[in-house]
Amino acid sequence: MGNQPDIIIKLWGWVEPGWTLAQGWLLSPGAWSQFALLILAFYAARHIAQRLQPTLDRLITPPEGKAGLLVTARLFARRFLPLLLPVLAYALTAVGEEITRSIFGSGAVIAFGKRAFLFLAARIFVREVLTDSFLRLLGRYVLLPVAALYALGLLDDISARLEETVIALGNIRFSVMALIRGLIAGSLLFWLGTWSNRQSTDYIKKQEELRPATRELAVKATEVLIFGAAFLLLMSIMGIDLTAVAVLGGALGVGIGLGLQQIAANFVSGIILLLEGQTTVGDYVELDGGEKGTIVKMTARACVLETFDGKWIVVPNEHFITSRVVNYSDQGSANRYEAAFSVSYDTDINLVPAIIEEAVGKLPFVLRHPDGPDCELKGFGESAVDFAVEYWVNGIDDGKNKYGSPVLFAIWNALKEHGIEMPYPHRVIEVKRAAAKAGA
Structure with a gap:
């Protein structure tokens, strides 16, 4: 290899350990026994799954026409049935690994097979279990590559190399691994926060005993709590000191006070509107500025009015606090x-x-x-x-x-x-003739 180009030498340096390991597996009696255990574990898992899956499917599937939280949970659990085969194969392979290590003192081949079954489970999970498009995209480009690297035994080495690679931005230093971990965690937390906010919003809006304004306030408060907790958790995962965030928050507060006064005023006004409940979604209102219509949406910044002719008027929340508002339909x-x-x-x-x-x-x-x-x-x-x-x-x-x-x-x-007349306007015109001229 001494006369070969540098790129060939570098590639061979990467391939040579795997080639040496493969030769050792092919020439070792212990490796052949591990291959046999892998095949045995797979066929045993396949047989058990074929017998067990119809029974589990029948037990988990809820009766038709039923609804409720338990039915939703059973339908959710039913989606994981395709994972039965690789999970059983993984479990049986883990048992085989313990037996092999106790007899031969090594179990590299069967450990590789166990990781391969785990990769197969991840692949089935992404293709058949995940239904959300964002989660499926994340699984295809994050979970599967990670599972593949783990199956090949390269995950620890690559993780260590990424931890050692440091990016410096002024006084801020962080590793590439921390950045990747933050991006993945941020994506998952954003999706989880959006899903949780959607579920909580649907639940709160179904509570008919609450006033509409109270429901809107509960929705906004829940949204702030969910995404606030997600932000703090993300900061903790990325290893960012929350003291620095507090200083940054103080600087942002000064910026809001100086340059974003109207936005802050509208935000506070929106909270006051939701707390007081004097105007809420469904009310027909008229403002001093001439805007009038039915409130169809209340956001943190503005209220949306729908006029009789279908137009939408966006009115800043501050106008509802600082001007006179006529409410024609307060609570019906x-x-x-x-x-x-x-x-x-x-x-x-x-x-x-x-x-x-x-x-x-x-x-x-x-x-x-x-x-x-x-x-x-x-x-x-x-x-x-x-x-x-x-x-x-x-x-x-x-x-x-x-x-x-x-x-x-x-x-x-x-x-x-009843023969009652609604008359036209009447005008009485009096014409006075001029007196005859004297001597005419």
Whole structure:
């Protein structure tokens, strides 16, 4: 090998230990016995798995039409049945390794087979057990390479080499292994935090006995706790001193105070809104600035209003605290509306209130509580007597409900039925002739 290029010599330096080990296995009677034990363990595990898997499948599979936490847990456990064969092979191989080491004093071949079965289990786990796309991607490019290196016996050497490789950024020094460990742990913690937040949000929103504002506050508090704990745990895994994080947090606090005042104000305002519960998702509100609509979403920074025509208006939370807000539908309370009309001066106006109140009261959406329809005399106009009927309904008179139009139809039909005229404007024009000129 002395006359070969450097690259060939380096490659041979890597391959030579494996070639020497393979020759030793092929020429050793103990190695052949270990190969036989590996084959025996595999076929024994395969036989046991073929007999055991149908029974386990039948026991774990829940009855059709059932639901609940136990059913979800059983369905989750059922996904791990494909791992039965490699796990059994690993366990039987571990027993064979103990027997081989006690007889021959070595068990390198069977230990390699045991690690190979573990790699097979990892491969099946990634391909058949994992259903989440992110976890499957992480398993394909992280778990499988690690399991392969472990099976080949190279994991410890590569880990030690990565620990020795140090990256320096100013006064901060960390190893490549710590960086890789942090990236993997950060990815897993981010996924776990997102999944936990999604599950807790679904659970909290199903608690109908809580006020909507209380549910939103619980959702936000849970989100902060989950991702805050994930961040602190990640810092601990990466070996970063939390004292430095506290100093960094103080610097960020100063930056927020100087340059991000509006964002901080909106965040605090959002917490106040959720705590007070005066406005919540589903309420129809109108602000001093003219924005009005139904609150469809409340975030840490702003509230989203949906108008009658389907547009979304994003209103910063601070506006709900510093300006006047009219809430038309606080927790589904009733709202009062008014419909104006006029009748002729020839009408017996004493009969009008009873006629209109009866007609409006027959409409299915008009409430009797807190008060029924109330028709009042408003004044005497130039051409007609002015009336208005007040009525209560549940909800807002918007594009979906349209309370005003049916009420006006009912007023019109009732007046026509009783022969009451709704007059046109009248104008009396007096024409004065000029006096004949004297001496004409």
